Amino acid sequence: MSRLNDREVRKITGGKATPESAYMDRRRFLKGAGMIGLYSAALAAGCSPGTSGREADLPLELSEVEKTVYPARRNDRYVLDRPLTREEIAARYNNFYEFTEIKEDVRVHAQKLVIRPWAVEVTGLVRRPKTFDLDDLRKTMPMEERLYRHRCVEAWAMAVPWTGFPLKALLDAVQPLSSATHVRFKSFYKPFAAQGQLAFWYPWPYTEGLTLAEAMNELAFMAVGIYGHPLPKQHGAPVRLVVPWKYGFKSIKSAVRIELVDYRPATFWNTAQGLEYDFTANVNPTVPHPRWSQAREKMIDTGETRPTLLYNGYEEYVRRLYA
Numbered sequence: 597m598s599r600l601n602d603r604e605v606r607k608i609t610g611g612k613a614t615p616e617s618a619y620m621d622r623r624r625f626l627k628g629a630g631m632i633g634l635y636s637a638a639l640a641a642g643c644s645p646g647t648s649g650r651e652a653d654l655p656l657e658l659s660e661v662e663k664t665v666y667p668a669r670r671n672d673r674y675v676l677d678r679p680l681t682r683e684e685i686a687a688r689y690n691n692f693y694e695f696t697e698i699k700e701d702v703r704v705h706a707q708k709l710v711i712r713p714w715a716v717e718v719t720g721l722v723r724r725p726k727t728f729d730l731d732d733l734r735k736t737m738p739m740e741e742r743l744y745r746h747r748c749v750e751a752w753a754m755a756v757p758w759t760g761f762p763l764k765a766l767l768d769a770v771q772p773l774s775s776a777t778h779v780r781f782k783s784f785y786k787p788f789a790a791q792g793q794l795a796f797w798y799p800w801p802y803t804e805g806l807t808l809a810e811a812m813n814e815l816a817f818m819a820v821g822i823y824g825h826p827l828p829k830q831h832g833a834p835v836r837l838v839v840p841w842k843y844g845f846k847s848i849k850s851a852v853r854i855e856l857v858d859y860r861p862a863t864f865w866n867t868a869q870g871l872e873y874d875f876t877a878n879v880n881p882t883v884p885h886p887r888w889s890q891a892r893e894k895m896i897d898t899g900e901t902r903p904t905l906l907y908n909g910y911e912e913y914v915r916r917l918y919a
């Protein structure tokens with residue numbers, strides 16, 4: 597795999613998009629100027645353009661059904677080797693290309709997404725295709741909280757509590773046919789609300805894929821909440837995938853369709869830049885990305901760097917998938 601410089605990368609992709617140097621420069625600048633704290637404080641105080649602080653992060657009121665979900669019982673099987681990332685940092689440092697490539701601004705632009713009503717169609721090679729509205733999922737899926745590590749291919753990491761249910765429970769509900777080999781995930785296409793979707797060089801809508809065996813793995817999780825409340829829009833409301841042993845780009849946000857298929861589906865990043873983003877995308881510290889060494893990772897709140905673990909530390913759960 598050839599190593600591209602920032603200019604070449606921008607030329608080819610227009611993004612992911614933020615070349616490492618620009619991203620580090622921006623963070624270094626904000627940090628050096630003592631501005632990360634100030635920026636967060638300004639956001640919390642409602643100084644950000646077009647939003648008013650807290651209401652930009654959370655829906656103001658929980659619906660009656662949502663009230664039955666939170667707080668969800670924590671599943672103690674999944675433990676962390678590091679402290680949880682502070683919520684206000686995780687909520688202000690996001691990747692959501694539908695809205696903007698500037699992580700610190702996603703939170704503002706994502707508020708334009710209308711998430712009520714919302715439905716997820718689960719279809720394809722299944723015996724009982726079904727469209728679930730969010731309340732169907734909240735009422736029928738086994739909700740729990742899980743603490744997971746999250747590792748972005750850009751070498752930043754966080755550790756957060758998700759609320760949701762195993763993807764396997766949803767797939768079991770529609771009864772996959774024996775001919776199904778893969779699962780294809782699709783996000784929304786709403787370029788009037790999501791200005792980033794006007795970037796014509798990206799293959800919208802955002803799509804992702806897993807093998808059926810990966811999707812059925814106990815770790816594959818559909819999140820409807822984070823930090824004990826429904827997902828804020830910047831984290832992929834109202835429902836997103838979380839695949840903690842793979843790089844973060846596999847964890848598609850704001851899913852509208854899940855389709856069982858008998859081929860390896862095309863995916864957003866693999867289509868945009870196949871030399872940089874492979875389909876499988878398992879976290880592997882020994883295989884560098886052309887622009888980011890994967891040997892270490894940086895926690896987004898403390899700035900602490902740590903050695904990256906094979907499969908992001910989830911080897912015991914997923915090793916047999918790749919034997």
Ligand code: MTE
Pocket residue numbers: 689690691692693694747748749783802830831832843844845846847848849850
């Ligand atoms: N899903 C959609 N629909 N669009 C995106 O741009 N970015 C991915 C993933 N899911 C992305 C997405 C990437 S690169 C990462 S690292 C995570 O979302 C970031 O999740 P977070 O913002 O909740 O931390």
